[in-house]
Amino acid sequence: MIHLTKLAKTFRRVRVLDGIDLDIALGERIALIGSNGAGKTTLIRCLLGEYTHDGEVSIAGLNPRRNRTAVLGNIGFVPQLPPPLKMPVGQLIDFSASLCGTDPQRIHTIARRLGLDVNAVNTRQFVRLSGGMKQKLLIAIALGRDAKVLVMDEPAANLDPEARKIFFDLLAERLDDATMIISSHRLDEVSALVNRVIEMDMGKIVLDDKVADNTPLTARLFCRIILKRFEPAFAKALDGWNFKSRDDDSVWEGEIAGPDRLRFLGIVSRYTALVSDLSLSESAA
Amino acid sequence: MNQLWLTAKLDIVESLRARWFQIYTLVFGGIVALLFVFGLTESRVLGFIGLSRLLVTYIQLTMAILPIFVLITTVRSVAGDREAGVFEYLLSLPVSLSAWFWGKIVGRYLVIFTPVFLAMLGATIWAAIQDIEVPWDMFGYYTALLAVMALCFLGIGMLISAIARSTDMAQGAAFMVWLTLLLFLDLILLGVMIQGKVAPEVAISLALINPLQVFRTAALALFDPQLIVLGPSAFVILDLFGATGYKIFALIYPAVLGLISATVGYLLFRRGDLP
Numbered sequence: 071m072i073h074l075t076k077l078a079k080t081f082r083r084v085r086v087l088d089g090i091d092l093d094i095a096l097g098e099r100i101a102l103i104g105s106n107g108a109g110k111t112t113l114i115r116c117l118l119g120e121y122t123h124d125g126e127v128s129i130a131g132l133n134p135r136r137n138r139t140a141v142l143g144n145i146g147f148v149p150q151l152p153p154p155l156k157m158p159v160g161q162l163i164d165f166s167a168s169l170c171g172t173d174p175q176r177i178h179t180i181a182r183r184l185g186l187d188v189n190a191v192n193t194r195q196f197v198r199l200s201g202g203m204k205q206k207l208l209i210a211i212a213l214g215r216d217a218k219v220l221v222m223d224e225p226a227a228n229l230d231p232e233a234r235k236i237f238f239d240l241l242a243e244r245l246d247d248a249t250m251i252i253s254s255h256r257l258d259e260v261s262a263l264v265n266r267v268i269e270m271d272m273g274k275i276v277l278d279d280k281v282a283d284n285t286p287l288t289a290r291l292f293c294r295i296i297l298k299r300f301e302p303a304f305a306k307a308l309d310g311w312n313f314k315s316r317d318d319d320s321v322w323e324g325e326i327a328g329p330d331r332l333r334f335l336g337i338v339s340r341y342t343a344l345v346s347d348l349s350l351s352e353s354a355a
Numbered sequence: 356m357n358q359l360w361l362t363a364k365l366d367i368v369e370s371l372r373a374r375w376f377q378i379y380t381l382v383f384g385g386i387v388a389l390l391f392v393f394g395l396t397e398s399r400v401l402g403f404i405g406l407s408r409l410l411v412t413y414i415q416l417t418m419a420i421l422p423i424f425v426l427i428t429t430v431r432s433v434a435g436d437r438e439a440g441v442f443e444y445l446l447s448l449p450v451s452l453s454a455w456f457w458g459k460i461v462g463r464y465l466v467i468f469t470p471v472f473l474a475m476l477g478a479t480i481w482a483a484i485q486d487i488e489v490p491w492d493m494f495g496y497y498t499a500l501l502a503v504m505a506l507c508f509l510g511i512g513m514l515i516s517a518i519a520r521s522t523d524m525a526q527g528a529a530f531m532v533w534l535t536l537l538l539f540l541d542l543i544l545l546g547v548m549i550q551g552k553v554a555p556e557v558a559i560s561l562a563l564i565n566p567l568q569v570f571r572t573a574a575l576a577l578f579d580p581q582l583i584v585l586g587p588s589a590f591v592i593l594d595l596f597g598a599t600g601y602k603i604f605a606l607i608y609p610a611v612l613g614l615i616s617a618t619v620g621y622l623l624f625r626r627g628d629l630p
Contacts, residue, residue: 115443115628115630118446118447120442120443120446120447120628120629120630121628121629121630122626122627122628138449138450138451138452139358139449139450139451140449141449142447142448142449142450143449145447147444147447149440149443149444149447151440152444153439153440153441153443153444153445154439154440154441155369155441155444155445156368156369156372156373157365157368157369157372158368161365161368165361165364165365165448166448168357168361169358169361169448169449169450170448170449195372208444221447
């Protein structure tokens, strides 16, 4: 699906991508990880045909620079930082849908599933939306069409746990017909979403590994936590994950998305001293 | 074509919500309002009275303000959008680079020309209501002159935006271009000529390739057909072009200059990194 051959990019004598060779097949879900300046964003921009470069990039046999509309018509992109667009939400949706040849209602539907009522913010400027709302809308625009490749830069960073669950469900619906490249500088953010990890450093691929793919994206985990004592900060964190408490706030129960378990445990780990019992059990989707 | 209009529409909506556009509209609307308030339609200077006097003053003021306004706002918004990541996102959508670039130019052109034209049209309508005689031939030519002026400086602004990689650089370059054009206006050229530092042919050639001077001379020609205020240079201009020929030259040359600048800008934009 995607072939990179000796891809190199230099900015003012600084080599940001250093001869990358990579093949990505249809249906693969790639975590593109690496520290700041590793070359992830440059690689993505080369894939999107936005940067000139040495070497070759081809997506479904076409060069994204020379065949922009044909290639980009099949790519859904979610940037790390939402662009400061002053246009109203409705116009952004109509503009994207017209260019991509999709029905704006598809975008509305996905946004609604993510918890964003487009009709309520239709006339509001995009730049005036909250960070989470912007992210939901950009995801809805990327997923609201028949894209064969999804390129997402920290896509779930601004989403609340509920929206993250739905986001994972939406990705699960595209597993068979789309290739996904999810960029992040933290593996725990995306590990459960992917089946292959590519780590970049100094413009080179330093790790290319498969990931055990046992937990489906739609999996749900029932979680029960018993606390030694009540701690308001921890209670607030659990409340953010929609956990409910009982027995004078000493027992907390809730459901988390399977792909989110590492992230969830990361948060719980900050309060390890308070936890007397913790159980996670997989429940049917 | 659909992609081009979509991009143009997008740029229009973005511009209408930008602060620079509100100030821009206020400036040109304000100029016309002030000219009425100060009773310019009743004053008589050089035999000009009524709306023609107002139009002459308006076009002179517009020539001073519009070029720098168009240059700075164009480079600021285009280079600013690139820096802020707007290009990264919008150019990830399946829009061709030609539709994007020329669509931006079309949208921006409508946004910068419309307020200037509407202000003049408003003055004309008001004059017609007040039974003040409207010099339609002058109105028509000034409209064409404003349209060409907007196109010329928009093209130059888009070229600068394509070359400069940051907002600061783009703004600095736009300002330098404007200063250079100011430097080669008739009064300065005249001074240099008097001092004998350049040959008259060079000074007149410089004046003829300077779009600011071309507009200035064309605007003067409407109320001073013999171009007496320009002194001996007028002979060269009138011998070379004739009165009508110069009026046509003043429309065609800046338009071609703007289009060539925009085309070079497009070729550079297409060749380089987009965001």
